[in-house]
Amino acid sequence: MKIIVNGNDLSQAVMKVSKAISIKTTNPVLEGIKLSVKGDNLTLSATDLQIAIEKSIVSDTFMEGQTVVPGKIFAEFVKKLENEEQVELVLEGDGKLKIVYGSSEVFLSVLPAEQFPSIEKTVNENAFSLLQKDFKDLINKTVFSCSTDESRPILKGCLFEVADGELTCVAIDGFRLAVAKKKIKDYTSNFSIVVPARSLNEICRLLENDEEEITFVNEKNNFMIEVEGTVFITRLLEGNFVNYKQIIPSDFITTVQVSRNGFLNSLERANVVAKESKNIVKLDIKENYINISANSESGNVNENVIINLEGKDLSIAFNSKFICDALKAAGDEFVNIYLNSPISPCVIKPYSGEEYLYLILPIRINS
Numbered sequence: 305m306k307i308i309v310n311g312n313d314l315s316q317a318v319m320k321v322s323k324a325i326s327i328k329t330t331n332p333v334l335e336g337i338k339l340s341v342k343g344d345n346l347t348l349s350a351t352d353l354q355i356a357i358e359k360s361i362v363s364d365t366f367m368e369g370q371t372v373v374p375g376k377i378f379a380e381f382v383k384k385l386e387n388e389e390q391v392e393l394v395l396e397g398d399g400k401l402k403i404v405y406g407s408s409e410v411f412l413s414v415l416p417a418e419q420f421p422s423i424e425k426t427v428n429e430n431a432f433s434l435l436q437k438d439f440k441d442l443i444n445k446t447v448f449s450c451s452t453d454e455s456r457p458i459l460k461g462c463l464f465e466v467a468d469g470e471l472t473c474v475a476i477d478g479f480r481l482a483v484a485k486k487k488i489k490d491y492t493s494n495f496s497i498v499v500p501a502r503s504l505n506e507i508c509r510l511l512e513n514d515e516e517e518i519t520f521v522n523e524k525n526n527f528m529i530e531v532e533g534t535v536f537i538t539r540l541l542e543g544n545f546v547n548y549k550q551i552i553p554s555d556f557i558t559t560v561q562v563s564r565n566g567f568l569n570s571l572e573r574a575n576v577v578a579k580e581s582k583n584i585v586k587l588d589i590k591e592n593y594i595n596i597s598a599n600s601e602s603g604n605v606n607e608n609v610i611i612n613l614e615g616k617d618l619s620i621a622f623n624s625k626f627i628c629d630a631l632k633a634a635g636d637e638f639v640n641i642y643l644n645s646p647i648s649p650c651v652i653k654p655y656s657g658e659e660y661l662y663l664i665l666p667i668r669i670n671s
Contacts (some may be wrong), residue, residue, distance in 0.1 A: 305341050305369025305395035309361060311388030311405065317348050317359040318382045320534055323506055325375040326352035333419045336372040337379070339393070339401075340417070341365055346393075349423060350375060355503050356423045358535040370417035371395050378412060423537060426523035432466050432491035437514035442473050442484050443504045445633045445660050449475035449482035450501040458543035461501055467494040474548050475501070480626045481548055481663040482633070490519070498545055499527055503538035510534055552663060553651065556642040558615035560589060561655060564639050567594070567609050568631040574598040574605040575624040584667055585624040589643070590617055598624070620646045621667045627652075630662035 318337065326334035329352070338349040346363040349356065385391050385405050392404035400411045443462070451459035456478075463474040469491065475482045510531055511518060521528045528537045574585045580600035588595040593608045620643060630652050631639070638655040652662040 305339070305371060305393065306367040307341050307346055307363040307365050308390050308392050309346055309363045311382075311385040311391045313361045314346075314391055315382050315386035317346075317361050318379045320359045320510070321348045321350040321357045322375060322379045323509075324350040324352055324355045324357040325379075333372055333415050334421075335375050336415055336420070337375045338370065338372050338417055338420045340370040341368045343368075349420070351421055351423060353421065354500070354539050355506065356535075356537040357506075358423065360533045369395050371401060372415040372417055372420050373401055373412055374414075381410065381412075424526065425535065425537065426521045426526050426528045429521070429523040430466070430492055430495045431519055431521045432471060432488040433517045433519045434471065434486055434488045435514065436511040436516055436518050438486045439518060439520075440508045440511055440514075442471065442486050443508055445484035446473045446475040446482040447501050447504050448629050448633065449477055449480050449662075451477035453477070458498060458541050458545055461498040461541045462504060463496060463498050463545045463548070465496045466491050474545070476546055476548060476551075479623070479665050480630070481551060482630070482660070483548065483552075483662075484660040485658065489517070495522065496545075497522055497527060498541040498543070500538060500541055503527070503536075507536055510536060551649075552661065553642075553644060553648065556615070556644055556651070558589065558613070558618050558643040560594065560614075560641040560643070561612040561638055562594065562609060562641065564631050564634055564636055567639075568628060570596050570607045570609050571624050571628050571631070574607065575628065577603050577605045578624050583623045583625045584621055584669065585627075586619065586621045586669065588617075588619045589613065618643055618646065620650070621669045622650070622664060623667060626664045630664065634660060634662070 321337055334352055340347045344362060344365055345360045347358055347360045349358045388405045394402040396402055399414055401414050403410045446462055459476055465472040470485055471488045472485050518529055518531055525540050526537055527540055574596050577600050578585050578598035580602055585596055585598045591613055594611055596607045598605045636654050640653050640655055642651040649663050649665050
């Protein structure tokens with residue numbers, strides 16, 4: 305293998321694929337980045353067996369070939385070469401990769417490419433397309449509600465339901481539920497899968513052109529996108545997701561319309577004090593305002609936020625972080641909050657439309 309590539313192109317490609325390098329593994333090849341040269345392209349690949357990322361860049365090729373370089377040191381070193389117009393990569397016969405830049409050179413030990421796991425790319429068994437900005441908005445509205453509990457691994461991802469030209473994304477951690485919806489194009493069939501939260505966050509980082517469409521492909525246990533020469537593949541989570549539709553109440557006795565920013569700002573101020581008391585804030589909902597209060601050894605907060613109320617007055621307590629997370633993700637000027645009792649979950653929806661829904665369990669406190 306012998307090629308010349310642009311230093312900045314190489315650095316950018318390595319930064320992308322290094323996200324998939326395995327951190328904790330007994331298999332050293334999973335700590336590496338595979339370099340594969342064919343024709344006028346260098347393809348870099350990394351995988352931890354849960355996600356895989358490939359990135360191709362243009363190369364001036366003198367000899368094709370492939371090898372696996374130590375990922376962490378290669379990434380750190382190549383980062384220092386991003387201002388080099390030409391970087392030469394040569395696979396030596398003694399199991400070393402020679403990196404030539406300017407009048408300097410360095411040698412890195414390598415592993416045989418045959419030891420690197422094969423990365424299977426999916427075909428269009430199930431697929432859908434939507435704008436990149438819509439996908440990122442969908443994930444930002446839900447992924448924060450995914451569980452981090454290892455005992456329920458299926459909840460460490462988002463449920464994707466593709467049906468009737470719409471993608472519904474659902475996340476739940478046992479204390480809160482997030483649902484968001486977007487219209488999609490070119491979907492091949494109705495299907496549902498569970499995509500790991502980590503993978504969704506990495507996909508969002510890859511999407512840089514908001515107004516361009518991106519196509520997602522699902523086959524068997526893999527989920528894949530390809531964007532601007534980068535291929536991202538993730539394994540899906542297996543198991544039965546929670547039947548979230550049964551959790552959401554259909555009728556309410558109290559409906560509150562409130563300014564999202566005003567409510568959020570007040571809750572965040574209350575949370576400064578509430579941090580010492582497990583983030584507990586109490587909401588006393590009256591005819592035309594919500595009284596927000598929090599108490600701890602350090603002090604107390606007591607604020608009123610103007611609302612429009614339909615239904616009965618109500619007092620209820622929550623983990624303020626959960627409500628703040630939902631309000632930050634909502635993004636609208638006004639939201640509606642629906643309640644039934646001090647021990648029933650509240651539901652937050654847009655003032656109009658059904659683009660998202662948040663359900664949050666209350667905290668029981670002594671009155």
